[in-house]
Amino acid sequence: MDIASLGAAIGLHPKAAALVLEYDRIEGGGYSAHKASFLRDREAMLASVRQRADYRPFLMYFFVRMAVDAYDEYRLREISDEVYIDTFSDIRIWSEVCKTTFGEYGIEESGWLKEHVRLALFRLGRLQFQPIALDRDLIFGERKFAQGDLVLNVHIPAGGPLDPQEALASFARARAFFRGVPPVFFCHSWLLYPGLDQVLDPSSNIMQFQRLFQIYELDEASRQAEERIFGAKKDDPAAYDANTGLQRRAKAFLEAGGKLGAGLGIIVSQ
Structure with missing residues (x-):
């Protein structure tokens, strides 16, 4: 599973998908540090990210990357691709809510999606x-x-x-x-x-x-x-x-x- 494949599978809007790919090009080198911070203390990491002016599109990128990483664990647990795609379709849903509410593709409901990526929902x-x-x-x-x-x-x-x-x-x-x-x-x-x-x-x-x-x-x-x-x-x-x-x-x-x-x-x- 990769970013483009996941975006297509969950029906991410083309502009949102392009934004995620652009963030991966710019921010990809720092992703591992963000992920480690998230796994160490989710609330502190999310609070820190929210200090960024661009936190909504960044969080969309971050949760897409985390969802891609979660795919291997889904496979290990023998959870179907249908459940994987349906579960992470929430990224698309919340990105569209963000677009309607704030005028940009991104994620405002970060506290909600953290449950998905840690396979708790x-x-x-x-x-x-x-x-x-x-x-x-x-x-x-x-x-x-x-x-x-x-x-x-x-x-x-x-x-x-x-x-x-x-x-x-x-x-x-x-x-x-x-x-x-x-x-x-x-x-x-x-x-x-x-x-x-x-x-x-x-x-x-x-x-x-x-x-x-x-x-x-x-x-x-x-x-x-x-x-x-x-x-x-x-x-x-x-x-x-x-x-x-x-x-x-x-x-x-x-x-x-x-x-x-x-x-x-x-x-x-x-």
Whole structure:
């Protein structure tokens, strides 16, 4: 696997792909030092890089290089090329978000992609999964989960409809992929906020996905829904552009005093 092959496989925009190659020509000699720094202390390395004026395009280059390096480990673990390409397609997704938000191809969500390159997160079909240890004790119905118990955290990558049948297929793949990890799925997302029933049809993909989970807690302070629906948070709901049906309904709901937070949900498979 090389930079050009990975860029083509994940559908990186030609301008973004050319930018990565140009950075490799200029920065390639220092890549090993950056990688060593990342492996030694990820947070410190990323904080240091963010001091650069060009940190977004540089981080796109860096994560592409790290993804290329990860390919050999995928092969050693006998993980398919399909999973490899699907997982690192997040580089394309976030580079396009960066272009829309900041006007340049790059990576702003560096804290997120660090999980991909250290093989801590995988995309299996429509959904992404990340083994995590619970940070607290949790009692849910008759089930008790202890702090430190290993579970699967669920993430929903942007792009494409959230078809509930595709989601179910992803859960089935995760149960087979993560052998040794209990098939207990946790998700913290705006998609699980019960108040969405005020702006979405019950038959919508999002509401069908929500019903796969049992919601055990609400995060009323989260404004992730507004970020995802409108692209950015604004203090005054009246300032939101409303070009889609969802945006118009969500804007009207917020202007009327409604609240869109996030939900924490669980699926316990047998």
